[in-house]
Amino acid sequence: MEEIIIELRKIRKDLDEQRNTIEKSVDKITEQVTINVNNILEEKFKLLNENYENLKEKNENQEKRLYFLEKQARETNIVFFGIKETETSYAHLESNIINFIKEHFSQELDRRDIQAVKRIGKKGEKPRPIIVTFSTLGTKIILFKQRNTLKDTGFYxxxxxxxxxxxxxxxxxxxxxxxxxxGNLVQIKYDKLIIQENNRKHTSNKRVLSTSPPNYDTYTTESNKQASKKNKTRTPIQRTSSLSEGISKPGMLNYLINVDPKNIPGPSGNKNGNI
Structure with a gap:
């Protein structure tokens, strides 16, 4: 009976060891599978990210290209506002534009100078705007520079x-x-705002600051304080004018007038004072 119990214990021990071995193997396999899956996912994610960046770059380039193409396509266009809708055909609208430009801009154009004309928007009470595409950019620039001629006309x-x-x-x-x-000068160019600071404003501010005189009382007080620190025992001499100074003590002029010419010493080696 004891032998059976011992054998059973051995079998149990072997089973426990096998179970532990299997568990460790399962853990290792799970860990390895997880690492492999993570590596695969990481590579796929990296690939997807690279593809995304490439597509993003291509999309940005396409947007830039479309941006410049659209800008270039509209470069020779002018939108006219306020012109009544009396036309019955495309040729009629084209003639109306040519006559309008002749009347308000004093420019003689013909149909060759206009590439296309069309009204935009839905019909309503107000006349719809007209987009005019000119054959050359020069024609558009000439007309647009004269846009102030439409001031107070109802057209623009x-x-x-x-x-x-x-x-x-x-x-x-x-x-x-x-x-x-x-007070700054501003200008909108296409989709950018250009700001130029007003130099006159800054100059006037500087002038305002410079017009206030310095505080002479404070300056004099500080100067007197510094003088009193350097010469504590010296008292300042009050001077009224050059005349009073000459009266109070003999000056160099009085000395030259009253001096005896015989007493003026001559150069060294000349006892008689001859020069």
Whole structure:
């Protein structure tokens, strides 16, 4: 009976050892699998990240390209506002624009100078704006420089900007208003705000600061304090004028007038005083 018990104990011990070995093996396998999975996931994530960065860069390049292409496409455009919708065809609208430019800008254009014209927006009570694409940038520049001729006429012209640029310019206009209140010179160029500080303002401020005279009383007091520290026993001599000074004690002029010429010593070696 005891032998059976001993054998059973041995078997149990062997089973425990095997179980521990299996558990350790399972732990090692699990750890290795986890490491392998993590490595695989890390490599895949790295690959995905690289692909994402490449796509992001390509997308940014495409956006920049579209940005410049759209800017270039609208570069020769002018938007006209306030022109009544009396046209019945494209040719009629084109003729209206040519006549309008001749009347208000004193520029003789023909159909070759205009590449395209079209109204934008939905019909309503007010006349819709007209986008005019000119054949050359020079024609657009000449007309746009004369936009002030439309002042107080009810008509006006603007640059043709994309919607996202219009939103940016609207925000920039609010910032420009704040800068103008500060006295700075501002200018909006496409989608950028250029701020130039007003030099006159800074100069006037400097002049205002420099016009206030220094405090002479304080300066005199501090000078007297420093003099009193250096010469504690010396009393300052009060001087009224050069005349009183000459009366109170003989000056160099009195000495030269009253001196006897015979007593003036001559150069060394000449006892008679001859020069």
């Amino acid at each position: 012209i603007k640059e043709d900007f994309p919607q996202d640029i219009l939103k940016k310019r609207k925000i920039l206009q609010e910032q420009a208003k704040i800068e103008k209140e500060k």
